Amino acid sequence: MPKVVYTTPDGARETVDGRDGDSIMETAVRNGVPGIVAECGGAASCATCHVYVDEAYLPKLEPMEDLEDDMLEETAAERLPNSRLSCQVRLGAALDGIAVTIPPAQT
Ligand code: FES
Numbered sequence: 001m002p003k004v005v006y007t008t009p010d011g012a013r014e015t016v017d018g019r020d021g022d023s024i025m026e027t028a029v030r031n032g033v034p035g036i037v038a039e040c041g042g043a044a045s046c047a048t049c050h051v052y053v054d055e056a057y058l059p060k061l062e063p064m065e066d067l068e069d070d071m072l073e074e075t076a077a078e079r080l081p082n083s084r085l086s087c088q089v090r091l092g093a094a095l096d097g098i099a100v101t102i103p104p105a106q107t
Helices: 024-030 055-060 066-074
Strands: 003-007 013-017 050-053 083-085 098-101
Touching: 003 024, 050 055, 055 098, 066 083
Parallel strands: 003 098
Antiparallel strands: 003 013, 050 083, 050 098
16 A cells, blocks of 8 residues: 655645555545645646655656646646646555655645
C-alpha cells in the first residue's frame, strides 16, 4: 500500500495510506487532508488540486499530458518546476512514500 506524505498549508505533515491506481488527489480527499479542493473531481480542468512534488520523486512520475501542462498555467499559487496536478499522479509501488506540499491557496 503506497504511502503519501502531505505537507499541508499550515505546515503540518500527514502520512496516509493510498491505494494502487488512486490519484494523490483522491487519496487526500478520502483521508480529509486539507488544502486540496479538487473542484472538477479529477478531470484536469480546475487546477485546484495543485501540489509541489518532492524533487526526489520527480524522475519517477509519468510525464504530464498537455492538458495538465496547460492547466498548471492557471494555478492560484505560483507554478514551480515541481508543480503537478495531484489528480493526474496515480499511485503505485514506485511512488511509495512520495512527499507533496500543498500550496497555501488553490482558488
Ligand atoms: S481535480 Fe481539477 S484539475 Fe485536478
